[in-house]
Amino acid sequence: MICAKLSDAGKYLGIHPNLDRALKLLTPEFLGAVGTVRQSIDGDSLYVTRFDVSTSTDEARLFEHHSRYLDIFTLAQGEERVDIAAPEKLTLLEQHDDYWGCAGKAEQSVLLTPGSFLVLFPGDAHRPGMAVTEPKNISRIVFKILTKEN
Numbered sequence: 001m002i003c004a005k006l007s008d009a010g011k012y013l014g015i016h017p018n019l020d021r022a023l024k025l026l027t028p029e030f031l032g033a034v035g036t037v038r039q040s041i042d043g044d045s046l047y048v049t050r051f052d053v054s055t056s057t058d059e060a061r062l063f064e065h066h067s068r069y070l071d072i073f074t075l076a077q078g079e080e081r082v083d084i085a086a087p088e089k090l091t092l093l094e095q096h097d098d099y100w101g102c103a104g105k106a107e108q109s110v111l112l113t114p115g116s117f118l119v120l121f122p123g124d125a126h127r128p129g130m131a132v133t134e135p136k137n138i139s140r141i142v143f144k145i146l147t148k149e150n
Contacts, residue, residue: 001084002119003110006074009117018046019119021141022072026117031076034141045146052139055080055131062101063090065125069098070145072129074117078138081130082110082118090125100125112140122147 002012009023021041023049025031034050041047057080065087072084083106090102102125110118111132120126128140 001113001121001124002054002117004117005116006117010029012119016070016145016147018042018145019070019072020120021046022048022145025143026072026074026108031074031141034076046143048141048143050076050139050141052137053129054137055129055135057131057135059105060103061127061129062093062103063087063125063127065100065102065120065123066098067100067122068146068148068150070122070124070147071120071126072143072145073112073120074141075114076139077110077114078136078139079132080112080128080138080140081132082112083127083130084108084110087123087125 006026009026013020034048037045038049046089063085085104085107090104092102094101
């Protein structure tokens with residue numbers, strides 16, 4: 001997991017080629033043009049979508065993690081708490097494609113605000129969309145980045 005300012009994205013180049021491509025797109029110009037329809041940058045290897053949602057105080061919401069994709073979250077508007085936990089400490093409730101939905105308790109939390117980003121690697125269980133204090137509308141931009149084939 002990496003949590004940093006957008007202005008520091010270049011410090012994390014060299015981890016994976018697809019991640020490098022996404023990190024270079026963390027600019028105000030590119031992020032401002034991302035819409036609510038999946039925007040393919042390189043087919044299923046790299047794509048981005050904006051989600052306009054409300055945060056929640058429901059601690060029973062599921063965690064998710066992936067095995068082939070990593071996620072980059074950044075906010076265009078609002079603030080969001082993303083809870084983090086080790087997958088082995090969670091209870092698996094559903095699985096399909098590259099999604100594992102799990103229940104359990106957060107071990108730590110990250111606060112996202114505009115100007116920051118969060119990289120979640122395969123296996124980093126996360127529960128996005130949590131309210132910082134009370135539910136609010138947010139605009140989250142999510143990059144999906146393929147790190148390994150089947």
